[in-house]
Amino acid sequence: MVAANNRFGVLLFDEGWHELGEALEPYVQHGPIGKYLYCRKLEVTGALAELTFTPEQVGHRIDEEMTVWIPTSFIKFVATSSKSNERGLGFV
Template sequence: MNGSEGYAVFFFPQALEALGEAIKPYLAQGPGEPHVLCREIDTAGALIEMTLEGQTPEGRTVQIELMVPGQMVRMIVSARSDGAFGFGPRATPAVGTT
């Protein structure tokens, strides 16, 4: 993921403890709490399905699907770069301008 699109998935501390070493390779460290960065997410079922990009030891890019119970997820944050996201006022072009 290029850092400008996708989702950041944050877990409850108890969930991170329960998942243990299995979740650690997928966690991103940065300002704030550890989280999983993913390109796509599906919250329709009992499991939260996350699609991540990874690399093999040979350097090939692979897609990884990570699924965790929905009760483990505390918050999902959209990490989009377009300016059209949100509820604030948006500037609109004046009529007749191109």
């Protein structure tokens, strides 16, 4: 699911938020749909999904680009859009 100029919005099942809540806190966004993850890159590698975040995407709560891996079983929904159409995701 890697695309050069795309951005990804990711919703987790409640179990995912419950299990990973504190660890994901720097990356969590809040919007009309509730909590979500907004990342520059999403790649599914078997049982884990790799999500890469930029400081700009998370309100500079991180100092440099970060990558986290989460179980794919926690992922409920993914939407992608080009950088020029970020609002098209419906998350922000």
